[in-house]
Amino acid sequence: MQRISPKVSLTPAVTLSPTLAADALVNQLRDEGREIYHMGFGQAPFPAPSRLITAVREHAHEKAYLPVAGLPELRTAVAKHQHRLLGTDVDGVDVLVAPGSKLIIYALQMTVAGDLLLPTPSWVSYAPQAAMLGQNVIPVSASLSQNGFSLSANELEQTILRSRKAGQNPTKLLINYPSNPTGLTIPVDCMQEIAQVCIKHNICIIADEIYGRLTFNGGYRSISEFAPDHTVVTTGLSKHLSLGGWRLGVGIIPKAIEGLFDALSGVASETWSCVAAPIQIAAIDAYAGHDDIETFITDSTAIHTAVTQFVAGELRRSGIACFDAQGGFYVWPDFNALAANAKNNQPVTSEDLAKQLITQEGIVVLPGTAFGEAPNQLLLRLSTCDYDGAEALDYYRAHKNEFDISHVSQFAPRVSNATQGFKALVENWQ
Ligand SMILES: Cc1ncc(COP(=O)(O)O)c(C=O)c1O
Structure with a gap:
């Protein structure tokens, strides 16, 4: 038997980084036939830019x-x-x-x-x-x-x-x-x-x-x-x-x-x-x-802006504190105040909260503890990428002039459904 170095075996997150673990859980639950909203993994959703695919292909040898x-x-x-x-x-x-x-x-x-x-x-x-x-x-x-x-x-x-x-x-x-x-x-x-x-x-x-x-x-x-x-x-x-x-x-x-x-x-x-x-x-x-690459970046940024704003706005409408993101594709809602005033079923730790979301609403998220927060801080990280990136880009390009957050449920219905899951969860605490 070989001994595993304590530098690795004693570091909880080293066995499987929490983001990859969340992804594995999603695949398992989907295989079991459950409808799962995946807000756990930070995977950017858009297709590879075609200029870059061509370059890889031409140089594959x-x-x-x-x-x-x-x-x-x-x-x-x-x-x-x-x-x-x-x-x-x-x-x-x-x-x-x-x-x-x-x-x-x-x-x-x-x-x-x-x-x-x-x-x-x-x-x-x-x-x-x-x-x-x-x-x-x-x-x-x-x-x-x-x-x-x-x-x-x-x-x-x-x-x-x-x-x-x-x-x-x-x-x-x-x-x-x-x-x-x-x-x-x-x-x-x-x-x-x-x-x-x-x-x-x-x-x-x-x-x-x-x-x-x-x-x-x-x-x-x-x-x-x-x-x-x-x-x-x-x-x-x-x-x-x-x-x-x-x-x-x-x-x-x-x-x-x-x-x-x-x-x-x-x-x-x-x-x-x-x-x-x-x-x-x-x-x-x-x-x-190159112009096409720069346009790809600008367009994807516009989509991330709208989706993160949509999610943060919907959470706030359900009484959950959440800042609008300023970049990337995550939001970081804070359930502390809401839970402190809740009457039933409120979670005690962010891991309890994440568990409630997966079991009751089929939503996978990462708890604040994965990011160094104390367990009793009811913070979650939501990734806002559970949609088809190719469809989203097509939709955005076809509606560029009038595009705003009211369009998000058109190209990202799963993200939109997930926000309703948060609403149902916290209503359950009242
Ligand atoms: C904050 C942060 N830094 C670094 C990385 C790693 O990115 P890379 O794919 O370049 O290794 C990630 C990816 O999830 C990230 O979220």
Whole structure:
């Protein structure tokens, strides 16, 4: 019998990440013939853009290993793309290509020595990755409002000072905006303040911008604008191009952090080696600024805007507190006030709440505990992608001029039905 390392076996989420576990549950219940609304898994719903399918097809015969950091043409295309959108200095960064940004985040956690400053709530995989590496997580409190996901610069600074005094070694801050799970983004003035604190205390910022291009109202901004020498941006094709399964992520690494790019390339060479050649070649097109790709991104963003607004609005009509998302495809409803005033059947933990939803209404969601919240915080993450993305895009393009949230039930009836399930559930508490 081999022993499983406690770094893996003792980390609850490491056995099967909660998002993948939710997906497996949905498949099982559907196989049993139950009508299930899937709000558990963060899978972008649209079909792969045709230009990129053609590129993969035309290069399917290319089978050689590629340079570990990625194809030079792709790395240049990524740097230029960031420059076009954000004004990032092309010569000040190195780009690393990997099979998904998740692996780059893991490699960064491995490579930047020290403890991780992590806001709550945060994406499911950050803390388990730290645990697998035997590293400490120092929680940082965040406040949520319709203005966004904010970290108080003062509190962040106090947390850094306090933890240093206690013998910890905070060296990196991992932030994600627009955020999974909240759908909120970090306001620009808050980014500026966080950047100042991180520069002052020499903290490396890992900015997970995988949803950056799905910021609503066209407003993709990056903390790298304010702390270019301290910020590593991670992003990729998974969300704004609906290409999660193609596994292409990128890290944009400031040359100012001496040795970081070389160290990450070393990790890459000893682990994943490279991303498949046809995918890298297609990705050059994904970053080149072609009109059809940009239209695909704008159209999908308009659909995500409408669907998330529709869901948040319907939940509020049922008395559930929920901010409108500012990007991506999640909302983060808060049932605490409603449950506190309920008379019957109210859940005690977010996991109870998630269980009620699946058993009574056939709705799969993720509980707040998966994102680092205390069990008694009645928070859920809802993914708003349970619709046919090809139909949704056709519908949107045919109705572009008059498109608004009143159209959502036409192309996303399952999402619309699910909101009625929430209404029925909380009526049951009265
Ligand atoms: C916040 C966040 N970061 C990173 C990732 C990983 O994306 P990738 O497909 O690039 O590994 C995801 C995907 O679910 C995510 O939601």
